Amino acid sequence: MAVSDTPATIDRTQARERAAEFLQRRHRFQPAEALPWLIAIAAYFIFPDRMTFGSQVLIMIMFALSLDLILGYAGIVTLGHAAFFGIGAYTVGLGAARLGWTEPISGLFAAAIVSAFVGFITGWFLLRYRGLTLLMLTLATAIMLQEAGNLRSDFTGGYDGLPGLAFQPLLGLFDYDLYGRANYIYALLALAVVFYFVRRIVYSPFGQALTGIRENVRRMHAVGSPVHRRLVTVYTIAAGIAGIAGGLFTQTNAYVTLTVFDFNYSATVMVMLILGGTGRLYGAFLGATVYMVLEDKLSKLSPTFWQFGIGLLLVLAVLFARRGLLGLLEDASKYWSKNKKVKP
Amino acid sequence: MTAALEVQSLNRSFGALQVTSDVNLTLERGARRALIGPNGAGKTTLVNLITGVLKPSSGRVLLNGKDITSVSQADRARQGLARTFQINQLFRGLSVLENLGLVIGERDGHANNLWRPIGTNRAVLDEALDHLESLRLVDDALKLVRELPYGRQRLVEIAIALAQKPRVLLLDEPAAGVPSSESHLILDVVASLDPDIAILIIEHDMDVVFRFAKQITVLVQGAVLVEGSPDEIMNNEQVRAVYLGQHSRHGGGSGG
Numbered sequence: 295m296a297v298s299d300t301p302a303t304i305d306r307t308q309a310r311e312r313a314a315e316f317l318q319r320r321h322r323f324q325p326a327e328a329l330p331w332l333i334a335i336a337a338y339f340i341f342p343d344r345m346t347f348g349s350q351v352l353i354m355i356m357f358a359l360s361l362d363l364i365l366g367y368a369g370i371v372t373l374g375h376a377a378f379f380g381i382g383a384y385t386v387g388l389g390a391a392r393l394g395w396t397e398p399i400s401g402l403f404a405a406a407i408v409s410a411f412v413g414f415i416t417g418w419f420l421l422r423y424r425g426l427t428l429l430m431l432t433l434a435t436a437i438m439l440q441e442a443g444n445l446r447s448d449f450t451g452g453y454d455g456l457p458g459l460a461f462q463p464l465l466g467l468f469d470y471d472l473y474g475r476a477n478y479i480y481a482l483l484a485l486a487v488v489f490y491f492v493r494r495i496v497y498s499p500f501g502q503a504l505t506g507i508r509e510n511v512r513r514m515h516a517v518g519s520p521v522h523r524r525l526v527t528v529y530t531i532a533a534g535i536a537g538i539a540g541g542l543f544t545q546t547n548a549y550v551t552l553t554v555f556d557f558n559y560s561a562t563v564m565v566m567l568i569l570g571g572t573g574r575l576y577g578a579f580l581g582a583t584v585y586m587v588l589e590d591k592l593s594k595l596s597p598t599f600w601q602f603g604i605g606l607l608l609v610l611a612v613l614f615a616r617r618g619l620l621g622l623l624e625d626a627s628k629y630w631s632k633n634k635k636v637k638p
Numbered sequence: 639m640t641a642a643l644e645v646q647s648l649n650r651s652f653g654a655l656q657v658t659s660d661v662n663l664t665l666e667r668g669a670r671r672a673l674i675g676p677n678g679a680g681k682t683t684l685v686n687l688i689t690g691v692l693k694p695s696s697g698r699v700l701l702n703g704k705d706i707t708s709v710s711q712a713d714r715a716r717q718g719l720a721r722t723f724q725i726n727q728l729f730r731g732l733s734v735l736e737n738l739g740l741v742i743g744e745r746d747g748h749a750n751n752l753w754r755p756i757g758t759n760r761a762v763l764d765e766a767l768d769h770l771e772s773l774r775l776v777d778d779a780l781k782l783v784r785e786l787p788y789g790r791q792r793l794v795e796i797a798i799a800l801a802q803k804p805r806v807l808l809l810d811e812p813a814a815g816v817p818s819s820e821s822h823l824i825l826d827v828v829a830s831l832d833p834d835i836a837i838l839i840i841e842h843d844m845d846v847v848f849r850f851a852k853q854i855t856v857l858v859q860g861a862v863l864v865e866g867s868p869d870e871i872m873n874n875e876q877v878r879a880v881y882l883g884q885h886s887r888h889g890g891g892s893g894g
Contacts, residue, residue, distance in 0.1 A: 318763075510728060514744075517744055518714075518745065
């Protein structure tokens with residue numbers, strides 16, 4: 295038809311294609327996404343004697359990533375996320391100490407399932423609330439679990455913990471070494487698998503619905519979204535992932551104490567995430583790494599006042615980088631590419 | 639034929655204040671009804687009662703003959719009842735295209751899928767773009783909603799409701815806050831909606847009301863004062879007294 299050939303129609307078709315293409319491409323892996331993984335692999339060769347520390351960083355990245363799903367994407371503010379880290383840690387710890395369940399990979403699956411189950415039950419009740427009420431309720435949940443563990447310290451080891459846990463070699467092949475190199479590779483692989491799942495979720499229609507709940511829950515109700523069910527689903531998943539991180543924590547440290555339930559843990563992981571940038575997947579990577587490396591350096595510099603440095607960084611981030619360090623990097627790269635375009 | 643929407647002796651009070659008082663209202667299939675009334679008459683409250691944001695103290699709401707009084711807001715939406723808000727309720731941090739995509743996803747149940755990337759569902763993308771095209775928003779598809787001028791945001795507000803593919807649509811002052819130079823676009827869109835959709839529009843601009851509506855309901859102090867055709871309402875003494883009289887006095891100069 296002649297009508298479809300007018301310039302206006304062609305323009306509109308092009309505008310449509312541009313818009314469609316953007317969403318069709320967005321979920322594909324970008325070259326820049328290889329960077330954190332390459333750095334993680336390079337770290338293995340550059341710092342062979344710091345692999346125990348490296349494993350802790352990877353575990354905190356996974357923990358922060360699980361928080362990003364609920365805080366960054368669904369907009370659920372929680373101060374009790376350590377509850378699920380702790381449950382995962384104790385699932386693996388108690389499994390090894392009391393049942394002799396020392397196979398590591400199945401231990402992580404168990405940690406994921408138990409944590410996810412507790413996430414489902416508590417989420418079902420708590421996620422009817424929002425804001426401050428939810429903040430207090432999640433905090434209370436973590437404290438109650440910690441106190442329950444303390445009450446049965448004959449079973450859990452209490453604050454003295456379950457020390458000297460021994461786990462089987464990975465796949466019966468790779469034994470744990472003094473510098474924790476096997477652990478590092480193990481944690482990195484676990485993180486890669488978890489990350490792949492989280493990334494799929496974030497770019498799925500379900501993930502998009504979560505961002506809708508974060509942006510305007512009122513409108514989500516009005517367009518027919520089963521908001522509570524969506525929130526419970528993502529809370530359950532995030533709890534499971536936090537549980538895997540907790541399980542890894544126990545396995546790589548070969549001990550666990552009730553401090554994993556500490557409010558401190560819930561708060562620290564949130565600071566890491568906000569520092570890195572919420573709702574953008576790699577914010578967890580950047581935030582956890584920067585926080586832990588700084589903590590490591592500063593605490594050697596000044597064992598008593600190292601937190602001042604972290605506090606200062608956080609204040610600066612809140613003042614000048616509201617979207618976190620990753621947001622800052624994004625702005626910088628946008629600015630750079632814009633200037634490049636202007637110059638011929 | 640059963641009515642698309644039927645409201646039966648609906649009551650709602652906040653403490654001693656009766657904000658909705660024995661309201662009866664029927665929207666036949668394809669209805670074009672305007673709901674007018676002075677400020678504080680309870681028009682938005684009525685919309686909130688119909689959509690399930692508020693629970694009525696007594697009375698019933700029927701959608702296609704089915705009693706939905708105790709059905710949740712989300713379930714009512716899934717059964718074909720959509721609304722727009724007097725003050726924009728948008729997903730401001732997302733692009734315009736995503737605003738529509740996520741609504742279509744919820745409508746068709748794709749939103750239960752945790753695995754398939756959104757971008758691989760061309761049908762949803764195309765439908766979202768069709769909605770944007772009919773509201774001349776395609777050029778803004780990738781912009782964040784919060785970056786758009788208010789008038790364009792107002793169009794997104796309507797586009798979201800249309801993406802729900804409603805059978806009954808409640809428009810709460812769709813052109814509110816939009817400069818008159820842009821409001822005609824919104825009203826053109828409203829005028830050209832699918833004739834099968836039953837529409838209830840709350841509007842203060844009497845030109846729009848008389849042009850668009852085939853029936854008018856006048857709400858005063860939470861109760862239906864009178865309902866009828868635009869001619870009947872225009873010539874009704876009571877309406878002139880409480881509403882149009884007041885309106886022309888404030889408007890000044892028309893002299894009624």
